Structures are given as C-alpha cells and as structure tokens.
Amino acid sequence: xxxxxxxxxxVLLNLDSPDRARREEAWRAHQNRFLADRAAINAEWGEYMGxxxxxxxxxxxxxxxxxxxxxxxxxxxxxxxDCASFHAAIEAVVVPAAQRVYDRRRQRxxxxxxxxxxxxxxxxxxxxxxxxxxAAHLIAGGSRILHAVxxxxxxxxxxxxxxxxxxxxxxxxxxxxGYCDMFVVPExxxxxxxxxxxxxxxxxxxxxxxxxxxxxxxxxxxxxxxxLMVGAEFAEVASMxxxxxxxxxxxxxxxxxxTPEQAARARVxxxxxILLFWPxxxxxxxxxxxxxxxxxxxTESANCDAQWTALWGRFMPGVDWSGxxxxxxxxxxxxxxxHMLPFYYVEYGLxxxxxxxxxxxxxxxxAGAVAAYRxxxxxxxxxxxxxxxxxxxxxxxxxxxTLGEAVALIESTVAQLxxx
Numbered sequence: 001x002x003x004x005x006x007x008x009x010x011v012l013l014n015l016d017s018p019d020r021a022r023r024e025e026a027w028r029a030h031q032n033r034f035l036a037d038r039a040a041i042n043a044e045w046g047e048y049m050g051x052x053x054x055x056x057x058x059x060x061x062x063x064x065x066x067x068x069x070x071x072x073x074x075x076x077x078x079x080x081x082d083c084a085s086f087h088a089a090i091e092a093v094v095v096p097a098a099q100r101v102y103d104r105r106r107q108r109x110x111x112x113x114x115x116x117x118x119x120x121x122x123x124x125x126x127x128x129x130x131x132x133x134x135a136a137h138l139i140a141g142g143s144r145i146l147h148a149v150x151x152x153x154x155x156x157x158x159x160x161x162x163x164x165x166x167x168x169x170x171x172x173x174x175x176x177x178g179y180c181d182m183f184v185v186p187e188x189x190x191x192x193x194x195x196x197x198x199x200x201x202x203x204x205x206x207x208x209x210x211x212x213x214x215x216x217x218x219x220x221x222x223x224x225x226x227x228l229m230v231g232a233e234f235a236e237v238a239s240m241x242x243x244x245x246x247x248x249x250x251x252x253x254x255x256x257x258x259t260p261e262q263a264a265r266a267r268v269x270x271x272x273x274i275l276l277f278w279p280x281x282x283x284x285x286x287x288x289x290x291x292x293x294x295x296x297x298x299t300e301s302a303n304c305d306a307q308w309t310a311l312w313g314r315f316m317p318g319v320d321w322s323g324x325x326x327x328x329x330x331x332x333x334x335x336x337x338x339h340m341l342p343f344y345y346v347e348y349g350l351x352x353x354x355x356x357x358x359x360x361x362x363x364x365x366x367a368g369a370v371a372a373y374r375x376x377x378x379x380x381x382x383x384x385x386x387x388x389x390x391x392x393x394x395x396x397x398x399x400x401x402t403l404g405e406a407v408a409l410i411e412s413t414v415a416q417l418x419x420x
Contacts, residue, residue: 001029008033009170009194015120016128016198027117031327034334041333042301049291049299052342066292069343074231077385080289082398083346087282087315089400090349094278095315097407101272102318113320116327122265129199129266131257135168138195142205144255145246150370156216157209163188168205170194177336178204180211180239184224189215199266202250202257203243210242211235218380229381232344233396234388236351237358238377241392243270244359245370264417271410271417274352278403279315281349284335286311288343305329350396356406357394369393 001011014026034041056068066080106114108123122128132138139161147154160166165188178193189212195201214235218227247270250256251263258266290307291298298304309329312321321328332338337345362369376392389396397403 001026005172007170007172007176007194009176009196013196013198015117016122018121018125018127020118020121023117023121024115035326035330038330038333045301045304045339046299048339049295052292053295063295064292065295066289066343069292073343074229077231077233077396078398083285083289086346086349086398087286089398089403090278090282091315092400093404093407094275095317097275097411098279098316099318100411101275114318115320116324119319124265126265129258129262130197131199131202132195132197135166135195138168138201138205139166141255141257142202142209145206145249146209148249148254149242149246150374153209153213153370153374156213160189160191160212165190167192168195168201170196178208180208180215182215182228184219184227187216187219199269202266203270206243206246207239210239213242213374214238214377217374217377220378221380221382226380226382230388231381231385232347233350233385234354234376236348237354237389237392237394238373240348240352240355241358241373244355245362245366245373247359248366268414268418271414274356275407275410277352278349281345281352282315283308283311283331284338285343285346285349286315287332288338288345291338292342304332308332350398353397353403353406354389354392354394356409358392360406360409361393 001014008030011026011030015023017023017026052065053063056063056065059068061068070080102114105118105123106112109118109121111118120128132141143154143157143161146157163186165183168191174194175192176194178191181190181192182188183190191205191208191212193201193204193208195205214230215227218230221227247267248254250266251258251260253260256263287304287308290311291304294303298307306329308331309325312328312331335345358369358373361372372391372393376388379388379391383391386396395402
C-alpha cells in the first residue's frame with residue numbers, strides 16, 4: 001500500500017477516510033488479497049469438511065456433524081430449532097432497524113447508493129476518532145474508565161497491567177485478532193489484541209477486560225471445570241456488557257479519551273454496530289446450519305458461494321454490492337469461525353441480547369446492575385445458561401418480543417445521543 005508492506009488491519013484504517021476513492025482502493029486491496037487465495041481456501045475447505053464428517057462418524061453420529069458439535073460445545077440448554085427461531089426473530093425486528101441505520105448513513109453521505117467502503121467513514125465529515133497514540137495511553141485510559149464503572153473491576157485491570165498481561169499493540173507478524181485467555185495457576189487473565197489507535201480498539205479492550213473480570217470472579221470456585229467451562233453464550237455477556245456498562249465513562253471528565261461530543265458519537269457508532277451485527281451473525285450461523293445439514297452440497301465451494309449470497313440477500317439488505325459479486329459470494333472465506341471453530345458464532349448474538357438487558361438495568365440502577373453482573377460472573381459454570389442470565393437480571397431468549405425490546409432501547413438511545 002503506497003510503497004509499504006502493511007497488515008490487513010493497517011490497510012483497513014483507510015476505510016474511515018473522507019476520500020471515497022481512497023476508501024474504495026483500500027477496500028478492494030484488502031478483498032483482493034483474500035481473492036488471491038480463493039482456490040487454496042476452497043481446497044482446504046473440501047479437505048476438512050471430509051475430516052469433520054469422519055470425526056462425527058467415528059464418534060457414532062453418522063454423517064451428522066452438527067449433532068456431534070452440539071454436544072462438544074455443551075449446548076444442553078437450546079437446540080438447532082431455537083437457532084432457527086432466533087434467525088427468524090432477527091429477520092423480523094432487527095433487519096428493518098439495520099436498514100434504517102444504512103439509509104440514514106446513505107442520506108447523510110449524500111449518496112444514491114451505499115457501497116461496502118462507505119460503512120466506516122464518519123457521516124458528519126469529522127475526522128475519524130483517534131483516541132490514543134500507543135498501548136501505554138490506551139492502558140491508562142482504560143484503567144480510569146474501568147475504575148469509574150466499579151473500583152474492584154478497575155483494580156482487577158490494574159493487576160493485569162502490573163503483571164505484564166496486556167499485549168495490546170499491533171506489529172508485523174503478530175497474529176491477528178484479539179482475545180482473553182486465563183492463566184489458571186496464578187489466577188490471572190491475559191489480554192491479546194492488535195491496537196492501531198481506533199475507537200474499535202477501545203471497545204476491544206473493554207470487551208476483553210470483561211472476559212478478564214469473568215476469570216477473576218470465577219477463580220474463587222474450587223474446581224477448574226467450574227471456572228473455565230462456561231458456555232460462550234454467557235461468557236460473551238461478560239465481555240459485551242462491559243462495553244455497554246463502560247460507555248458513560250468514555251469522556252475525559254471520567255478519565256476517558258473523548259470530549260462529550262466525541263463520546264456521544266462513539267456511543268452511537270457502538271449502538272448502531274449492534275443493530276448491524278445481529279443480521280450478520282444470522283448469516284454466519286444459518287450458513288453453518290446449511291453446511292452441516294447438506295454435507296454433500298457444501299463440499300463444493302461454488303454451492304457455498306451461492307448459499308452465502310442467498311443468506312446475505314435475506315439478512316443484509318441496504319448496501320449495494322453490484323459489480324462485487326465474487327467479493328460478496330466469498331464472504332464466508334473471511335469469517336475465521338466458519339473454518340476454525342465451526343458453529344461457534346450464534347453465542348455472540350445470544351450474548352449481545354443478554355448484554356443489552358444488563359445495560360438496560362444499569363440505566364436505572366448502575367450500581368445494582370454491576371453487582372448483579374459480578375454475581376453472575378462469580379457463578380462460573382456451576383449453573384445452566386438460563387440461570388446465569390437470570391443471575392444477571394436478564395433472559396436467555398430467542399424470541400422476537402425480547403429482541404424487539406432491545407432494538408427499541410437502542411434506537412431510542414441513538415435518537416437521544418444523535419438527534420439530527
């Protein structure tokens with residue numbers, strides 16, 4: 001890119017440029033790098049699809065890899081039919097809300113059609129939020145924000161900082177992504193990420209800190225299985241709730257990074273991203289259900305391209321992909337979970353619904369919501385998923401009514417923060 005070798009994350013920083021031509025060039029460069037490996041990825045896909053069917057057969061599940069994986073993931077509290085219900089609820093109540101987000105963006109940018117490279121740029125023409133310069137700055141601000149949420153949670157974060165357990169900066173040859181892992185003997189979490197100075201990096205740190213707090217709280221339990229074998233459906237409530245619980249403290253008055261106007265802008269971006277995420281999650285999850293219930297068809301990558309395109313049309317209207325058919329069809333290549341962690345993605349959608357409910361509680365009683373959140377984290381894996389959600393004063397749900405309440409709260413809050 002412009003004579004330099006850059007990571008994918010660094011190239012994508014250009015997607016918030018006010019120069020539309022530059023955004024398109026960066027988007028296409030990123031896509032072309034994936035398309036260059038299209039044949040290789042398809043070959044790998046065919047190979048490990050066969051291996052997964054063999055794994056299911058070896059374990060006594062015949063060709064039903066989904067049933068094998070369901071048990072492997074310890075999904076005892078919901079079924080594939082519940083996932084289908086969740087997809088239908090998202091289609092009914094979230095897809096229209098997401099379309100409203102896209103349409104508002106299109107109108108503000110003065111465009112006749114929204115293109116994939118138009119989704120990150122600020123619609124008011126302001127420069128992109130650049131909240132910190134380096135990892136040290138990010139850590140310092142993160143500590144202040146988390147202390148404002150809860151002093152004990154802030155202390156947990158400082159322990160990770162003091163023990164050198166925060167690897168946050170992006171550098172060449174560093175693995176992509178971000179995660180939190182638990183070192184069980186010293187009872188300390190470890191956060192890994194690739195920060196490049198964006199607001200998304202702030203959100204990622206708060207998200208992974210939530211996982212870290214889960215580790216601290218559950219470490220008091222006597223058995224390692226109770227500490228670590230928490231379903232991701234609730235483990236992600238720990239992380240996603242922290243993003244929302246910390247949102248009121250992003251401004252400098254609370255030790256954060258932003259002016260009040262910038263903080264409101266960041267919160268709107270985050271809330272709108274939730275509305276845009278649920279439909280994408282449905283695409284990823286529905287695609288995987290199709291893959292493993294149609295194994296003969298799904299072995300052929302062309303069929304996968306066609307199925308992904310159909311699901312994209314069902315759940316992701318609002319962005320114009322004309323002339324970009326191969327980029328859209330190969331979107332499943334670019335979702336790591338599909339390849340490395342099959343069926344692991346619906347958890348994020350279910351957890352996001354739980355997290356919005358935790359945030360709803362905090363709007364009327366911040367201290368009480370944080371206390372319930374911490375009590376739920378401290379239960380570890382000692383109770384089933386519905387009980388974990390209840391402990392946090394939320395519902396483990398798949399229905400349109402619960403999802404609709406969450407969507408209404410998000411949209412009303414966005415209207416308050418961004419009345420224009």
